[in-house]
Amino acid sequence: MCTAATYKTKDFYFGRTLDYEFSYGDEITITPRNYVFNLRHMGTLSKHYALIGMAHVAGDYPLYYDAINEKGLGMAGLNFVGNAVYNEVEEGRENVAQFEFIPWILGKCATVKEARELLSRINLVKTPFSEQLPCAQLHWIIADKEGAIVVESMADGFHVWDDPAGVLTNNPPFDQQMFMLNNYMHLSPKQPENYFSDQLGLKAYSRGMGALGLPGDLSSASRFARVAYVREHSFSGESEAESVSQFFHILGSVDQQRGCCEVEPGKYEITLYSSCCNGDKGIYYYTTYENHQISAVDMHHEDLDGAALVRYPVLQGEKIYMQN
Numbered sequence: 031m032c033t034a035a036t037y038k039t040k041d042f043y044f045g046r047t048l049d050y051e052f053s054y055g056d057e058i059t060i061t062p063r064n065y066v067f068n069l070r071h072m073g074t075l076s077k078h079y080a081l082i083g084m085a086h087v088a089g090d091y092p093l094y095y096d097a098i099n100e101k102g103l104g105m106a107g108l109n110f111v112g113n114a115v116y117n118e119v120e121e122g123r124e125n126v127a128q129f130e131f132i133p134w135i136l137g138k139c140a141t142v143k144e145a146r147e148l149l150s151r152i153n154l155v156k157t158p159f160s161e162q163l164p165c166a167q168l169h170w171i172i173a174d175k176e177g178a179i180v181v182e183s184m185a186d187g188f189h190v191w192d193d194p195a196g197v198l199t200n201n202p203p204f205d206q207q208m209f210m211l212n213n214y215m216h217l218s219p220k221q222p223e224n225y226f227s228d229q230l231g232l233k234a235y236s237r238g239m240g241a242l243g244l245p246g247d248l249s250s251a252s253r254f255a256r257v258a259y260v261r262e263h264s265f266s267g268e269s270e271a272e273s274v275s276q277f278f279h280i281l282g283s284v285d286q287q288r289g290c291c292e293v294e295p296g297k298y299e300i301t302l303y304s305s306c307c308n309g310d311k312g313i314y315y316y317t318t319y320e321n322h323q324i325s326a327v328d329m330h331h332e333d334l335d336g337a338a339l340v341r342y343p344v345l346q347g348e349k350i351y352m353q354n
């Protein structure tokens with residue numbers, strides 16, 4: 031499972047949690063403007079916007095899980111198992127392999143509006159990256175400071191949904207996730223009023239009772255409702271530190287602790303990392319399961335006119351600040 035969200039204060043923030051039982055081996059990866067993408071069906075993409083994000087680099091190719099570009103457009107792929115269906119290559123169309131989708135959109139588009147235009151022509155195809163890395167079944171959130179959309183390639187067609195909630199998790203399909211939010215319209219950060227009965231003397235005996243009924247489990251539908259609620263009510267200062275801090279708190283509402291989601295006997299899904307990109311500044315912040323300290327890589331500290339990938343390892347290990 032995974033969760034993605036957007037957030038806006040003075041700047042635009044975009045990030046996700048990546049939940050799984052093992053890591054593919056990821057690095058914070060900057061793709062400068064002149065790195066040449068050898069596309070499977072579309073020739074080369076040799077001049078494009080610079081990207082920063084989390085990727086598994088295989089044979090010098092950045093397989094991005096989530097990234098932002100230098101224009102502040104962000105995109106993340108999340109599991110969509112059992113629902114994602116990709117197409118066959120069709121002559122005369124813009125055939126983009128699933129693993130090329132993030133560079134294709136972020137390399138060429140500055141805004142969600144431009145992404146919509148490109149999406150109207152795309153044929154997302156099932157060509158795998160390699161035998162070792164078969165096609166992942168994913169859906170995607172694409173977002174900028176103006177708004178977000180969700181892309182789902184399914185048996186019943188290619189869907190581009192408006193995402194006014196600014197969040198995405200996993201199954202079921204996005205329109206169903208949005209519909210289920212109707213179930214929670216009574217939730218509120220304010221204390222509840224007693225509409226139950228004026229005969230029973232009911233009263234709010236604790237703070238926070240306005241959100242009683244917000245699901246607390248780790249299922250995808252519950253995480254969707256929870257992160258949508260927390261994001262919707264989020265309130266923070268506008269500074270970089272306050273915004274980044276608040277963003278990690280939003281994602282913290284759907285954090286997965288080792289032991290609570292068993293995928294096979296003795297194996298647990300956990301939040302391997304959480305990320306927060308500042309889309310305006312091109313900074314990728316992250317924490318990991320083993321490292322709560324926020325680390326960051328700034329794309330503008332690198333030569334974005336280069337042609338070679340710039341890769342930083344994910345820093346692990348808790349750094350505890352001893353005060354005495």
Ligand SMILES: C[C@H](CCC(=O)NCCS(=O)(=O)O)[C@H]1CC[C@H]2[C@@H]3CC[C@@H]4C[C@H](O)CC[C@]4(C)[C@H]3C[C@H](O)[C@]12C
Nearest residue numbers: 031032049050086093094095109129163164165166200
């Ligand atoms: C495992 C992750 C989703 C985690 C998740 O959601 N776990 C809940 C399971 S469940 O939903 O609850 O059942 C996903 C998210 C992004 C993916 C990579 C995208 C690039 C590339 C695409 C290629 O085609 C295949 C290899 C590749 C490196 C992918 C590997 C893997 O697939 C990644 C990491």
